[in-house]
Amino acid sequence: MKVLLINGSPHAEGCTYTALCEIARQLAKCEVESEFWQIGTKPLAGCIACGACHRTRNQCTQGDEAAEVIAKIKSADGVIIGSPVHYAGIAGNLSSLLDRVFFAKDSFAGKPAAAIVSCRRGGNASAHDRLNKYFTISQMPVVSSQYWNGVHGNTPDEVRRDLEGMQIMRTLANNMAWLLKCIEAGRAAGISFPEPEPRVGTNFIR
Secondary structure, three states: OEEEEEEOOOOOOOHHHHHHHHHHHHHHHOOOEEEEEEOOOOOOOOOOOOOHHHHOOOOOOOOOHHHHHHHHHHHOOEEEEEEEEEOOEEOHHHHHHHHHHHHHOOOOOOOOEEEEEEEOOOOHHHHHHHHHHHHHOOOOOEOOOOOOOEEEOOOHHHHHOOHHHHHHHHHHHHHHHHHHHHHHHHHHOOOOOOOOOOOOOOOOOO
């Protein structure tokens, strides 16, 4: 089993990465592999609503990053997305990328997902909520922890000294590993994800 850990911070080894590393260590103890994906510092365009991805699923005219991330999520058993908190929201580059990833995908239904955020002081709840909305609109089971999934600190060392935050990351990893193993056991017993109904779209203006 493998969990994709997306570091949505421009800092490759900053606070968000430190929290994700704690998750990776705990997943390894649960015999679950991790793969990191770093968003980097390259400017990323947002979705321009051109609709091209509806004609060629998983492809986005705004760059190859969306197709790469879609492929990585689909090949993983679960995904955890981490972001620093910027103005009580997620990082701008990450928002631009995830808008394209989740619009262009064909389906992530049934794949467990979780979000973590890193902040110096405040704004973590709204950023955490923003990330979770990508999962709940995509039929992805959201993995929880003992508290909202965030760490506090302005440097990696400060994050490591956030003992409760580190414990939250370990609990999240344990719960992710548990759910993945439950899904695997269910498949072995012949239990599959529910067949979706044909999509109904209702506009609010009549």
